[in-house]
Amino acid sequence: MSSSVLSMARPSATAATNGCAGATATAATATLLAQQLNAALANGKTVSTTPTVTATPPKQPLQAAKIIQQSQIVCFDVDSTVICEEGIDELAEFCGKGSEVARVTKEAMGGSMTFQDALKIRLNIIRPSQQQVADFIKQRPSTLSRNVKRFVAQLKADGKQVYLISGGFDCLIAPVAAELGIPLTNMYANKILFDYKGAYDSFDINQPTSRSGGKADAIGMIRKRQPADALITMIGDGATDLEAVPPANHFIGYGGNVVRTEVYRRAQYYITDFEQLM
DSSP states (O other): OOBOOOOOOOOOOHHHHHOOHHHHHHHHHHHHHHHHHHHHHHTTOOOOOOOSSOOOOOBSHHHHHHHHHHOSEEEEOTBTTTBSSOHHHHHHHHTTOHHHHHHHHHHHHTTSSOHHHHHHHHHHHHOOOHHHHHHHHHHSOOOBOTTHHHHHHHHHHTTOEEEEEEEEEHHHHHHHHHHHTOOGGGEEEEOEEEOTTSOEEEEOTTSGGGSTTHHHHHHHHHHHTSOTTOOEEEEESSHHHHTTTTTSSEEEEEOSSOOOHHHHHHOSEEESSGGGGO
16 A cells, blocks of 8 residues: 655755745846946946846736736746755755656656656656655755745735645645645645555656646646636746646746746746745
């Protein structure tokens, strides 16, 4: 008989509450550039507007903030959106299988296999035990993205429903959900299954996020429990998040940790800091 790890306390970590260094650096770069430009204009000089690190400009952030105000339900991707890391890559590295899994991930991104096949192959390479997962959560706590905790708190204060929808694993995401005050019933993620000795067994292929198009399926399941006119907005960094519309009404791209060129190009709304939606 197999079982899945679900709820574990998320270790306290300074990095976990202060957001990602990359997002902070981007904001600092933009501020410095503005200061240099204003000073140069005041002195009648011309300066280069290309900083050492190019900041990605948001797309229609004010309109995106209005969409959030109008939405009754806000759904978040997790890896590289709510948190800075990619969970499966971090777990693979922790288990000493980082390079092998990276090769499979690259092949999967090239479209040579389905999402479920890629997930199966990667997990069969890692084969994490229940104890390894517990140790990973304790030793490598996820880092919350800049301002996401404050943003989620505001959403809940405004009476909005908040969901986490991820192709990652519930056992890794549950501590993040707990820190953000999001109930596990509002989480859609893959389940790693272990045998009675705690060894890796398989994963639950019946979870919607275990297959291609799964995030759209998850939002469809959420929509069935809501009034017909409920507005649902999906926020994420990846193509699978973008493709969740429909059944979601709106998509807002997020590039605070990594910018996916195709997502940035196709997204009507795009932000690089959750503060831009507040």
